Amino acid sequence: MKKYNFNAGPSILPQEVIKQTAEAVINFQGEGLSVLEISHRAKYFQPVVDEAEALFKELLGIPEGYRVLFLGGGASLQFCMVPFNFLEKKAAYLNTGVWSKKAIKEAKGFGEVVEVAASNNSIPDDYDIPQDADYFHITTNNTIFGTEISDHKLAAIYANKGNVPLIADMSSDILSRPIDVSRFDLIYGGAQKNLAPAGVTFVIVKQSALGKVSRYIPTMLNYQTHIDGGSMFNTPPVLPIYTALLTLRWLKANGGVNWIEQRNKAKAELLYNCLDQSKLFTPSILNREDRSRMNICFVLKPEYADLQDDFFQFATERGMVGIKGHRLVGGFRASCYNAMDLEGVQALVDCINDYEKLH
Numbered sequence: 001m002k003k004y005n006f007n008a009g010p011s012i013l014p015q016e017v018i019k020q021t022a023e024a025v026i027n028f029q030g031e032g033l034s035v036l037e038i039s040h041r042a043k044y045f046q047p048v049v050d051e052a053e054a055l056f057k058e059l060l061g062i063p064e065g066y067r068v069l070f071l072g073g074g075a076s077l078q079f080c081m082v083p084f085n086f087l088e089k090k091a092a093y094l095n096t097g098v099w100s101k102k103a104i105k106e107a108k109g110f111g112e113v114v115e116v117a118a119s120n121n122s123i124p125d126d127y128d129i130p131q132d133a134d135y136f137h138i139t140t141n142n143t144i145f146g147t148e149i150s151d152h153k154l155a156a157i158y159a160n161k162g163n164v165p166l167i168a169d170m171s172s173d174i175l176s177r178p179i180d181v182s183r184f185d186l187i188y189g190g191a192q193k194n195l196a197p198a199g200v201t202f203v204i205v206k207q208s209a210l211g212k213v214s215r216y217i218p219t220m221l222n223y224q225t226h227i228d229g230g231s232m233f234n235t236p237p238v239l240p241i242y243t244a245l246l247t248l249r250w251l252k253a254n255g256g257v258n259w260i261e262q263r264n265k266a267k268a269e270l271l272y273n274c275l276d277q278s279k280l281f282t283p284s285i286l287n288r289e290d291r292s293r294m295n296i297c298f299v300l301k302p303e304y305a306d307l308q309d310d311f312f313q314f315a316t317e318r319g320m321v322g323i324k325g326h327r328l329v330g331g332f333r334a335s336c337y338n339a340m341d342l343e344g345v346q347a348l349v350d351c352i353n354d355y356e357k358l359h
Helices: 015-026 046-060 074-086 098-107 151-160 223-228 238-254 256-277 302-317 342-358
Strands: 066-071 090-095 112-118 136-139 166-169 186-190 201-206 281-283 295-300 332-335
Touching: 015 238, 046 066, 046 201, 046 238, 046 256, 066 223, 074 098, 074 166, 074 186, 074 201, 090 098, 098 112, 098 136, 098 166, 201 223, 238 256, 256 281, 256 295, 256 342, 295 302, 302 342
Parallel strands: 090 112, 090 136, 136 166, 166 186
Antiparallel strands: 066 201, 186 201, 281 295, 295 332
8 A cells, every 4th residue: 555654754755865865875876885874074975065055056046145054953953053143132033833932932042032923823914023133033834733924924024024134944845935045144944844854954044144243152053164164064964965965956857946836836725625625624724825835734623523533543544644733733734745746635635535425
């Protein structure tokens, strides 16, 4: 039976990328060594990092003056690296869920933090960004509740932020749609959603935005350290970086970010239409503009709530993997990251429809 991986992260990767990574674990580029054991200083690994950065820049249209870094520690380490490097007196945060709250908690250790608005089940759009803030931080997609900042609301942020630097956690929707990187001073995220296995973190940073805080920044937490070291100041996570390169190649070969955006739109439309028309289920996020394309959360209607375990078992027997909702919210969650194809989403829709016929 074919299985469809809807896990929220670590999550699905393109099958060809998994196979190529597996081959490199045995024999990396014909060198007779595993990618797990080669030196990151070896002459044949430096081109991996260089090409990965170049493809990142090409696919997202990253302008001159920005660097792409590949670091460790996950997005959770970035929650403190960001204020370490950017927060002098005051920072502003838009709180849209659990990961925003974690970022806010860390920032409070470095200065004043203004929470401009907060909501788990929608993306607020009625708030003011303090113009004296050192930066404004957003989380573009929220995996637990299933909300995403739409292009329309992103455009409003661009218009309203004035000269305040914009920083974004894009862990779960990077490379899923075009983004105007020039609007941001820094974009970061864990790679284990749309890019690579867990273990590497991407950071896109505007070089001229650095060096403006007066505090001492520990060497490993200073973005400039990693720019100067070309992501190799210390031993980098070699395997996930190589897999990230393969994923970037896969994305470019298939048509790039514009292609994947159209595929992601089609997948989300297919599943949301099914849920909107269902007699048993309903999407968790009612405002259509705020619905995530990456993490589609849904629940049974109240009168059918006692069927939750039964549906989960039914779906599991049909090959649906990882659709149980986050423990904080319950229900179900289908994470439809870039590597999930339309066939997988159609299989879930068929599963939902078949279950509904039984009840």
